């Protein structure tokens with residue numbers, strides 16, 4: 032478990048309800064990993080905020096936070112941020128992939144490090160998103176489609192060589208993606224009370240048994256997951 036202190040370099044408003052927080056940090060999460068952040072001082076160990084980077088640089092990373100987040104008031108340029116992590120396992124982007132598909136039910140922010148890495152490698156990136164989002168804040172090289180996810184997926188999954196999803200797919204989508212389920216990664220949970228495998232509050236039942244999302248995830252192959260029938 033790595034514990035460090037980062038410093039807030041800048042806050043940039045995006046859209047009308049969120050902003051980007053630029054952190055100077057010695058530890059940089061890789062795509063798929065998260066950090067536990069604390070924007071204020073307390074000795075209670077379970078009040079961290081789970082943060083996924085949106086982009087990374089050699090000396091820090093950027094995260095996205097909603098303006099109404101209770102801890103956003105503690106953030107300002109120069110403020111210290113206590114960090115634990117990187118936590119979880121990174122997801123490797125296939126070297127042979129030419130086209131990456133990102134699918135988000137809510138904010139796509141947790142998937143954006145994959146877009147950054149793929150674009151750096153010259154891989155095409157398409158994002159399907161079903162919520163409203165300040166799209167002007169995204170890299171213009173990302174092809175974006177907004178709307179209902181099942182029909183969007185039906186139109187776009189055939190050419191995708193790797194898929195990253197920030198929502199648990201219903202059976203119909205599970206079936207649709209069956210042929211590429213081992214190249215489809217699903218974010219399983221974003222609540223990690225301890226983030227380090229101690230509390231067992233993030234267990235996921237997979238085809239190979241119980242797993243801790245904070246240690247062995249948080250992204251799991253779709254082929255590993257049970258179809259959730261309601």
Ligand code: FES
Nearest residue numbers: 226228230231245
């Ligand atoms: S969050 Fe505590 S074990 Fe995973």
